[in-house]
Every structure is written in structure tokens, then in C-alpha cells.
Amino acid sequence: METKLKQLLKTIKLNESMLSMIFGVVTVLLIGILVMRMYNANKPAITADAEKTEIASEKVGEVAVETKEDGKKYPSQLPEKVTVEKGDSLWKIAEKQYGSGYNWVDIAKENKITNADVISAGQELKLPKTPIIVLEQPKTMVVGDSYTVAKGDSLWTIAVLVYGDGYKWVEIAKNNNIVIAKANYIEVGQVLKLVR
Known part of the structure; x- marks a missing residue:
């Protein structure tokens, strides 16, 4: 029995580099499988409703919008209030929140601002739930030479x-x-x- 054990240890010693490589490959494979299972477990399932929502979502500028029954587009994640930061203007705030700077008029009207150039950092402004103002580009093309x-x-x-x-x-x-x-x-x- 003792000689068989010595012979087994001698065989292992001679093939040590091959065994190390096999153990390394098996370890890497196991870690890869575990990572893939964790990634797939944390991935939410896409339902039929989610697919419809994804197809229906639109953007104006960088703002996600939804189209209401009246056919107009409204920002879908518009906060009730926004705090003015240094360097902000009503135009910049409207671009950020509505995706269109032309909505600055709505912000001014909602907050009873008579001079749009006079807003200060730290000031809180209410954002009205109004449709996004999008100016259409002229589609008329000149024909002829x-x-x-x-x-x-x-x-x-x-x-x-x-x-x-x-x-x-x-x-x-x-x-x-x-x-x-x-x-x-x-x-x-x-x-x-x-x-x-």
C-alpha cells in the first residue's frame, strides 16, 4: 500500500505542471459560468407591455416625451420644481427640462417673471405641465435652375x-x-x- 502511495505521489510530482493547467482552466470556466448566471439573474424580463412602451417612447432633444390624446408631446419625467444654478437662463432650463428652449415663455409665465434676464442662482422655479414647443423646419425646396x-x-x-x-x-x-x-x-x- 505504501509503495502505491509513493508511486501515485511520484506520478503527481512528474505531471504537476499539467495538473496545474487543468485546475486553472477548470477554475476559470467555473468563474465564467458563475458570472454569466449572476448577469442573467439580474437581467429583468421584458414583458409585452414593456416592448410596447419602448416602441412608443420618443425623445425631443435629450428629454423623453409622451404623446397625449390631444396629439401634443409632453415631457414624461418633468419635475414640479427646479433650482436655478449659476449660469442658467430660462432658455437653458427649458432646453434641459422640455428639450426645447422655446418653452422658456411657459416657465416665465408660471413663475410671474416679467424680465427673463433676471433670475438668480438658488431661485426655485415651478415647471408647468405644458406641451413641448417644437418649431418645424421649412420643408419647401426651391426647384429650377x-x-x-x-x-x-x-x-x-x-x-x-x-x-x-x-x-x-x-x-x-x-x-x-x-x-x-x-x-x-x-x-x-x-x-x-x-x-x-
């Missing part, structure tokens, strides 16, 4: 109207021999060639 400059136009706004991309103002300038350094100098009534 020329455009007549109107009052208030710039090459950028013309490029947006013509091509749907303001960065194409450079093409308009080149096609009309307008020096890029003087691109701000276009005149009302000037006819610009458009290349499609």
Missing part, C-alpha cells in the same frame, strides 16, 4: 432651401463667381445660378 435673393437671405439659408444642406453654400458661391471671403455680400434681387 435659378434663385432670386430676397431680404434676409444668406448663402447658407439659400443652400438649405435649394439643396437641403447649408454647407452647400460654397457650391452656390463658386457657381456664381462669388469670392468666398465676400460671401456675405449678396444683394436683394440678385439672381443666382443653381447647379443640380
